[in-house]
Structure formats: C-alpha cells, structure tokens
Amino acid sequence: MDPECSRLLPALCAVLADPRQPVADDTCLEKLLDWFTAVTEAGSSLLLLQENPCLVELLFHVLKSQDLSSRILSFSLRLAGIFAAQEDCFQYLQGELLPMLFGEVGPLGGAAWTAPAVRSGWIQGLRTLAQHPSALHFLAACGAVDTIFSLQGDPSLFVASAAGQLLVHILDLVMRGPAEGRRSPQACDWPACAQKIVGHIEDSLCSTDIPQVTQALSVLTTAFGHCHGLWTQGLWVRLSPLVARLLEKDPVPASHSLVDLLLSVARSAPSSDRDLWETLAQTLSHLSPTQAGPLALGILKLQDCFIHRLPKDRRDSWSSPAQSRAGFILRTCSAAFCHLPSGLTLWILGHPVPQVLRTQAFGILLQPLACVLEAAAQAPGPPGLLEGAAADSMMVDTLLSSKSACVGLLCCALAHLGLLQPLPQRPSPWPQAPLLGAAVTILRLCSGSAAPTSDVGGRLCAILVGCGRVQRAALDFLGALSQGTGPQELVTQVFSVLLEYLVSPESSSMVLKKAFQATLRWLLSSPKTPGCCDLDPHTQLFLRELLPVLQKRLCSPCWEVRDSVLEFLTQMTRHCGGQAGFRQALLASEVPELTKQLLRDPESYVRASAVTATGQLSSWGLCATPAIPECPGAQQESLLVELLHILSTDSEGFPRRAVMQVFTEWLRDGHADVAEDAERFVAGVLQAASRDLDWEVRAQGLELALVFLEQLLGQRGSHCPYAVALPETAPPGVLDQALQVLCRVQLFEFAFRALFDCDRPVAQKSCDLLLFLRAKAAPCGSSQEAGDSPNVASVEATLQRWQAGEQGQPLGYLEPGAVVALLRSIDLEGLRDTLAESSDHVEKSPQSLLQDMLAAVGVLGENEADCY
C-alpha cells in the first residue's frame, strides 16, 4: 500500500465507523473492497493489519456500534473475510474478532440480520475466508453450516443463491484434501462436514417440499459445474438413486433444476457412465414435451467428437485417474478445439453419448414438428418424415391444449433445432428435407394459407394463424436451414412461402425483417448455374417477383419496413452486384430510384440505410438511370453532391456516419467518380467531417484519410495486429509529391485537430495515422531547416493552444517541410501511450477513491454545519 493511502486510511475508517456520516454510495464500498482484495493478493494481510491498526479497530467498532448502517456492517463482514483468507492473518483475527463477526454472538442473532445486505455480506465474508483447513475448523466450531442451510431458503434470491454456492465451496474445500490422489473415495470415508452437507442434500432431495428439492438440485448443479475433483464421482454414485427417484413422481418436481443438474453431470462425467445415460433416457421419457426440450438439446450438444482425432494406439494407453481434470479443461475449451490444426494430437477422455440416447433426444426435438407435419398433411398415409419421431397423442394434446402451450413448444423446438443445425456434433443424418417441409408448413399455418384437412390441422391453424412469435422463430429456423441443401421442389416451396410473407400486408415489421434475413440467406446459398457465375433460373424468377415487393415496401409508412428493405438491398447488392441476372432485374425496376428518394426520408435510421444502399448500388453502377442520356456521369455526380449535402447538413449522426463509410469505401474501391478527382473529393469530405459534432464521423474521417494516405504512400504493411513489421519508407520523390497533395487537401489540419480531440478514439486514430506518416517520411532530409523556421514555431504554438482546449484558431497553410518537422517534434509515442490509458486512469487510483470518499463526507459535514 502506498504511503499516501496509508495516511488517508485512518480518516476513512473513522468516517466509516461514524453512523452520522453516511457513505454516499455502495459503489465506493465495492471499489474499496476490490482495492483491498488487490492489496492482499499482492502482499501479506497480516502485515497490512499490523501497519494499519485502524482497520482492525474499524472491525471492532462495527461490532460494538448499535446504529451502524447495514451497508457498513455488510462491508465489514466482507472485509474481514478478505483479510482472513490468508491463514496467518486468520490466526491473528481468530481469537476474538472472527467469532464475534461470524458466530452466533455477532450480527447473526441481532436485529441487523433482517437486512438482506448483512446476510449477503456474512455469506460472502465466509466464502472469501474459507480457503484453508483452519477456516474449516472455524466453520464447524461456529455452527456456520447450519445457518447456511437455513439461508438456502432465504427470501432474498441473492442470499439464497450465494448460500448454495457457499455450500459447494465448503464441500469442495473439505473434499479436495482427502480425495486428492485417490479415485472416487467412498462416502463413508468423507469428513464429517462433508457428510453433514451431503446428508442435508439427501434429505432435501427426499423432501416433498419442491423449493427444497430445487435448492438441493441447484447445489448439486453448481458442484458438478464447478468442482472437478474425483470426489464428484463418488457424490454422484451416492446421490443418483435419489435423483432417479424424483422421476417416479408425477409431475416430476423441479424439472428445470433437474435438467440443469443432469446436463451438468453429463458434462463433467469423466468416463462413460451407463447409469447416467439411463437416467437421462428415463428423464427424457418422463418429462413433459416442453420440459424435455432443453434436456434433449443439452444431450445432443455434448461433445464427443474429439475422440476421433486421437491416434488409435494412444486410446489404449489412457490412464483414467490422470485424465479427469484435463478432460474437463479440454471440454470447457471445446470451442477452441474446432480450430486446432489437424496434425495436433489430442488425448481425450470420455466416451461418446450412446447413439440410442442421442436418437431419443433428437426425437424429442423433432416431435412437435412431426406432429405439425402429420396434422397438415393433405392426404393420409405414411408421411415418411422425421423417422423415429412420429407424433404421439401426448404431443398432440400438448400442442392443442392452449395457444400459449402450442406457441411455446413450437418456438422452443424451432430454436433448439436452429441452434443444433450448425454444430459439428449435430445428429447425422440430418433430416434436412423434412425439417424444411416442417418450417414451410408452420409458416403457412401461421399465415392461414395452409388448408389442412384433418381436425388437428384445423385446430392448429386456428391457434397459429397470425402468431408473430412462431412466425419469427420459424423464419429464423428457415434461414438457418439455408446452409444445407434440399430437393428443388422444397426449395421452390421455401421461396414461395418467403415471398408470401414478404408480400403479405399482415406481416408485422419484425416478421418482415426476419423474412428478409431468411430470404437473403437462401438467395446467397442458392446454387450457381454450372459453368456460369450467374444466378440460377429459379432464383432469377424469384427476383423478378421480389422486386415489385421491394418497391412497395420502400414506400411503406412504417419506417422499420423501409429500413429492412434497404438493409436487404444493400446486402444483396454487395453479394450479387456483379451478377448479370440481378443487375438486369434491378435496373428494370424502380428500386434504385426509390432508394435514392429515401435519402430524404424523415427517419434518420432510414436515411442512414438509404445512404449505405445507394452507396453500394453506385459502387456497382446500379444507381438510378442517368436523367440525361448524353451525360452519363450527371446522375452519379449528383449522388456524390447529395451525400456531401447530407454529411454537411443532416441533423442526425447515423446518416452522416453512413455517408463517411460510403465515401471511405468508394475511395478504397476506386469508385469512378471519386477517382476522377480524388484530391478534391478528400478535401471536401475532410472539411465537412472536421466540423462534425459526432466523434464517430470524425473517426471515420481519419479512416478515410488513412485510405488516402495509403493510396499515395503505399500500404501500412501487414494488417495483422500482432505483426511487428514497420511500414516501409516512401521514396523521396513520391513522398514530396504526396506531402504536397496532403497539404493541399488540408489533411494535416484535420489530423492535428483530431489529435487533441476530446474523444479518445479520435485522438488515438489520429495518432496512429501521424505515426504511420512519420515512418513513411523518415528519409526526408529537409526537416531540420524547416524545423527552425518561424512557420513551424507558430504552428507549434497553435497546436499547444489546441491541446489546451482552444481550438478556435486555424492552423493555416502548412508547407510539407514544416509538416515533417512537426511530426518529428511532437512526442507522438508519448501521446499514444497516454491515450492508451483508459480515460479514468487517474480517477481510478485508490488514492483518488479514498480522497473522493472523504471529500464527499466533508461536503456533507459542511451542509450539516450550515443547518445549525
């Protein structure tokens, strides 16, 4: 702890101990605790307390004082926990203070205990404190475990949850010692404290009180999720019969928690466990369709694919005990595994989930869709869909029981299958065609265009028609299915139902947005004609039908709809702008013209999207047809002028940002109109951007400036952020010319102004840009002379004023030589380092925190004096 903080600490402790001086807010106390945690992690707690006796005094004072706020009491409990986490300090405090704080004589028995903050502080204090064997003895001695049991049912959810976590922590602490090095210790060997906790969990699992069962299941879920000692296997062996017994009850109590537990166990089980798979299978069959869905998804998501990467000879040499912890680590890092180079050898644990169980789980997810497909089938007969997932009567009953049940079940099934679809471990073979059929059928039922003949189908239709939630879920799912293929007939149906939704006036703006997203995904995934890069005939036909819809939707009175169309158009153009079929269809329509008209839309989001869309269209030469045939550039130029006008005058930030992005893209891609006179273009844009009040516009201006610089001086080199290569210097001739150009477009005025911008990202970007320029300008020799010129001195003076916040004065015209001199004279590296610090790095220091807290109280004191 630095001396200044040590000096302030006694005053702060006095303030905290004084009930007449309430601390302004909880965040200060939290920051203080964070600071103490950092200090104790860095050094000895015991030393800290000895050097700062005011801390112990504070804790004693808190115990004696009757009228302290619950916040300070809670803070003190947590603070004591932080100190006592180190065993020597624990011994130091154990004699008197800790029993008084955490034992029955402390707040536990007093009136303060009614405040949830105090109960929470007590738990957190113990949680931090319980790090060593001595703490365990203390817990046993002060009877804390029984109190924790009772706090599991606390009315405050935070307290109840923390109590459960504390139990797991204690259990883990107790078990880690004896279990280490031994495999799956038998329950009879377990220490008394562990026996007590496990006994309590057993009692709770047998209880008829559902909240108690839920508490026990949550504790176990946390245990299997966070503890990775071998003892967890023993725990499961001991408790699994009780868990299985829950399944015998109807309805199954605390089903959500049960699902969480089973998945947690399945994820942590280090080796195949036939009993576990059986329990999972039983659970799947006992739970209602709605409850079973998350479990089924969880089972199917369980990773077992890495086993295939192991060389066969290595599989035989696994040694189970050593694998347990590593197995967990590998599992939790599974996402990273997907990207591992194929040559890397992994040794792995665990066995695949039995195929039977996976089939059962997949069947559960498919059942609602199977039911829908069967109900909507036009002709009776074997539908041949979703094999193994024939609709059963229970599912039909659930679907038809109420609108909310039906909607909930279908949405969950669609969402679960949508999540499963892109995963490598998804079931194989994946029933792409029936799933497509189901998604299309659901969408048709929702729109009322399906005409089911069966009674169930009719009732489903009545429930689903117009249901936006199911429509959105089904459209998302349909979009996800675009990654796979399907028979042409079904794909035609997909496009037809998508078109139906895009056309229908009854589609809400959200549904429409989803329909556009799904359409885009399908259009982009549609196969290209062999030997030709153009769209296939079906897609072209679809596009011809789609464009009139886009035209109408662009005129919608609902801005969200106009916005969705523009986004869709932008994406379509970005991906298909070069394809003849798309170009022809688009140019034959009024879409480009209508898009351009939306640049004047009253809604700023729409204007922004219109800017992006017209920018994209223009990049591909798809903007509105030139008004004067003899002068093909006229229209384009007018677009440039119009966008510049938006940049200079639009009252909202979004359209201006969009213009800057379009301009940057145009400059980067060498857009014809920009390339014609890039210098004039850049000068105009930078001038407009420099005046902008929106920092993102200014930052984007720097991006544009950088693109321009790169075009003049060459690339910055590798774009990899970890690459250390320095930019190459430019040949002197090129550099001189470039600097002349940059001075003419007033890029330096813009960049230097940005360097002292009050928004840090702008300043950082500018700093990077100038550093890049300085590196490029390294060989320039005329710097020394220019550096001494009066011009440079006056510019430096101006820059200093700018830095001080007086940015009124312009920089004036800069000579290239003066620029180079300036670049060398300014400490850009230093500036970059300063900017790299977070903006509140000064305020975040502990010293500042202590001062603030004292100052706040001081202000309160003054007010108090005024009152008298």
Place this chain on the structure above:
Amino acid sequence: MKLYCLSGHPTLPCNVLKFKSTTIMLDCGLDMNSTLNFLPLPLVQSPRLSNLPGWSLKDGNAFLDKELKECSGHVFVDSVPEFCLPETELIDLSTVDVILISNYHCMMALPYITEHTGFTGTVYATEPSVQIGRLLMEELVNFIERVPKAQSASLWKNKDIQRLLPSPLKDAVEVSTWRRCYTMQEVNSALSKIQLVGYSQKIELFGAVQVTPLSSGYALGSSNWIIQSHYEKVSYVSGSSLLTTHPQPMDQASLKNSDVLILTGLTQIPTANPDSMVGEFCSNLALTVRNGGNVLVPCYPSGVIYDLLECLYQYIDSAGLSSIPFYFISPVANSSLEFSQIFAEWLCHNKQTKVYLPEPPFPHAELIQTNKLKHYPSIHGDFSNDFRQPCVVFTGHPSLRFGDVVHFMELWGKSSLNTVIFTEPDFSYLEALAPYQPLAMKCIYCPIDTRLNFIQVSKLLKEVQPLHVVCPEQYTQPPPAQSHRIDLMIDCQPPAMSYRRAEVLALPFKRRYEKIEIMPELADSLVPMEIKPGVSLATVSAVLHTKDNKHILQPPPRPAQPTGGKKRKRASDDIPDCKVLKPLLSGSIPVEQFVQTLEKHGFSDIKVEDTAKGHIVLLQEAETLIQIEEDSTHIICDNDEMLRVRLRDLVLKFLQKF
C-alpha cells in the same frame, strides 16, 4: 319473444323483435350488391359502354339484347340500378312501433320502410347518424338522378327467363322485389320521422320496455342498443369497433348480463387487419404517384375516409408527396368534411380535447387550408379548371356503378401507371371491376373494416357473458372459401343461434317474472309470516290494475253494504266476488312421524311405499290409501267421510296454516 329476420346480409341487418307487446325494428340496411348486375351510369357519354353488344341466348334469340349487354364475358342489365330491399312480406311492417338505427350505413332502406308500408311509428337514431345518413342518401339519389336513363329493364326478371341467363344474374335472389332508388322527397319524409337520442339516454316504449343507445365505437354516432324490461335484457350489437379511430370508444360494460345478445355487423374481411391495410394503402398510393400515375379511391363520403385523410396527413410530407393534389369529389363532400368537425361530443377523447384548444378535431381542415386537399361537388365546374395530374381522387360510389368514380375509371383505366385502390369492404372488387374490363390500370384491394373480428368477439362474449347469442348464419361457420379456418367463426357456449333471411326465430328464453307494484295502504295491511328463516309469506287479496303495461295491486273495494237491494247497480260498480278463502298450507309431512301418529290414533297394519314423487301410506285394514307428494296429498278411502276427515286432520297437524 320472436325475431323476424328481414335481411340476410350480416352487416346490413334488418330484424324485427317482438318483445313484451312491442314490435321493434332493429336497423334497416339496404343491400346494394344488386347494383353490381347493372351497367355503370357514366357522367359523360361513354362510347365504350354505349357500344357494348347486346346479349343473346345460346340459340341466337336476341329478344333481351336491349336489356342485357355483354362486356368481357360478363352480362349486365342496361337499366337504372335497383336495390334489394329487406323482406316486406314476413311481417306486417305497419305494426312496427319503433325503428332503432345503429349507424348511418344501416339506415339506407329507411325511406322504403317508412314511406311504403303504412309505418306509423317513430325512428330513433343519434344526431350524427341522421346527418351523415342524410348525406349518404342525398349522394345516392344525386348519383342516380343526375344520369337519367330512359330505359327500365324488367323482362329479364321474369322467372322463366332469368333461369336462362348466365351467372350471376341467374342466381340473383328475389329480383322481383328489387326497387329503384327513392327520391329526395321520400328521404326527407323518412328522416322527419326520426327522433334524436343521445348515448345512454333511456327511452320508454309504452311502459313495457326501455331502449338505450350505447356507443359502439365504429362510426360517428354509431350505437348498440339495450332493450330491457324489469326482468329481461336483450342487447343488440351492430357495427362495433374496439380500435382507436375517430369515434367515441365502445361501451362494453353496459352489455353485461344480457339474456339474449343479437350480434351483427362484424368485420367483412376478418383476415385483413385495418392497420396493415392502411399501410398497404399508403405504400401503393405513394408508389403510383412517384411513378407519375394517378390514384383513384372509390369510397363513401364519410367514415373511413376521415381516418385515411388523417393517415395521409401524417404520411404525405414524409413520403415526399406534399406537392400531389388530393381531390375529394362528392355532392356532399363539403358537408361531410364540415360535419365531422362539429360533432365533437361524439368523437374519441383525443379529438374532443382538441376542440377545447381550440383546434379542429380532424387534421383534414389543415389539408384543406394548405390546398393539399380540395373538394368538389362533382367533376363538372371548378374541378375541371383545377384538375392536375398526377393526383389522388377520393370519390363514390364504391360499387363503381354510379357517381363520379365511373368517369375516372373510364378516364384512367387504360393506363398501367394509374391505380385504383379499394378500401370499402362492402363490394367484391372483382365484380365491381367487371364492366371495365379489359383494364390496364393496377387494382389494389385494401379493405379497411374496423368492425369487430372474431378474436375480439370471443373476448367480448367472455366479458359480457350473455345467456344466448343470436347471429347471422354466416358467423356460425368458417367462410366458404376457407373452410379450415375455424378461427373465423363465433365460438361460444351454448352455441350461437343463427338466422337467415326470411326466417322467424323464437328466442330461447321465457319470461318468468313481471313487476307489480303494491299500493301503500294495501302493503300496510299485509301480515307476513315467516315460514322458514328468511322467507315470509302473506296472503294478498287485491285488485290488479293494469294500464300502459304497468301493474298495480290496489286494495279490494269493501264489500258493498246491503242497501236493501233496491238500487240498481251500475256496470262500473261491479266488484269481483271476494270469497272467503281457506287458509293456505305450507310445510312437508315427515312420513315416519306421520305413521307413528297414525298408530297412536289406532290405525294398524300400516305399510309405506316409496314412489317416484313421494310416498304412499297404505292403511290396509281401513282399505285406505294416503298419497303424499311434494305439492299435494290425497286421501283415497271408500266413502267413509268420517275417516277421511280424521285422517285429514292428522295430516294438517304437520302443516302450517296462514
């Protein structure tokens, strides 16, 4: 209680309710779909229409070619359009006491009823209904009278001939009863019979029933009606809306606890959400105008047009359509726009508050002020000077058979740049367009019907819980074209009773009580006796006096003093004979105790048998049988009067007398 159903049209109802000696007509809507069978009446000579070929039978017989013309495969009657009236034969309409009007669309047949059936009663309606109804009638008469047609076709109506005609003429029902439009004189006469009412006003009908209009939320002044007596309540729900548009919101609470709820006037397009349709309307309008085309909106001069103008008011600036002129052409356009601004008390809360600012409640006032909306009585006169294109024209009639709309259809129909947007749901747009085929202009169908849909009805019925629901048969089954849509029908318990045209329904409840007042002096003389806790009875001897459907019990006149019998009594002095009444009995006979009593009194050999209604006590020795039932006791013995009296007295011991 009976309901005579004179119209089968679910949104243009005309029913007669007989309830407690009153005969009440509920609405008198006029079905104008019949006009779709006629050729349009062009304001300006149309060579296309006048050169249509006459229609001839398959065998070449052309005797109908003057009456029937063929256009693009459809056959039309070349005559003044005629309307299908409500049934006039089902019930003698001269016996109708009152007519209750729900909204201005449901009173268009009024002149036919009040002027040609001997009707002598009163019509009740709210002021906006009457004023706007008058405008609609005036416009209708004007549209038809200003294009006089010499020819009147009647030959085709002959049943034998009609059978030979193609559809839909062949299937047209009751063509013989179709009538030409009424005259302005008849309109004025009919409207003079209307008495104005306000919401929640209670109107006594002959002391027998009370009728009350309630806000229905559908149109300016639109009402639902409560028809109630002391112990019965019938609710009549006609066109109602729960959407927030310009009228006052619907009063649902007052519909609670009805014995019968007659439900008519639901949305005609249950699959089209009005908000979506307005969006569709605006999109298509903007798209057409931006491409340089004109937009034609066939509409009524009042109603949804106010909401459309309000939406456009908000939309046109944002859509960059500020420079596009909007024309509203109707003989009553000016009155309609002005009337809407003065019925503040009938408007929704938001619009009412504007009046106090003071601001016009509808923004179309501003559109008129800024010259964005211009209105004209017809295409002749000022309009032809101001007319510029592209533009948007709102004009009638939505059937496209008469009115200025016919001219615009002829004028703009040939260009695909133009669009006709149908917003009124009353007519099939395809049938309306049939005589204009082939048509190049775009047609958009965005029916805006704000009336209740089936989901809203279902919620309403759950809320108000009527004992019985009566509705047109169309509402009890899914629409024929969408037979799987079971959500598009009324679903209630017990199932709704349905009616169709020319049907008489006996409504499923019996009147069980009647309120009778007791004069105070008579009440004073009563001595109630408590027969069981909380229930007291008293016998009353009185004279029931009934006048104007009010019943009063008065004290009986004192028996006339014997005056020697010399004076002749006048007929009016006749008083009812007041016999000395035997005391009334109450209570029940406990069989076991009764048997014990019998045994105490020397009867032996007693047998008791249980029967369906009670018990039979057999005194075998005395050859006597005592039948004890819930409401009677019989002693059957063989001419032994002494025994009967003895047994009777034993029975009476168990009963109370008063």
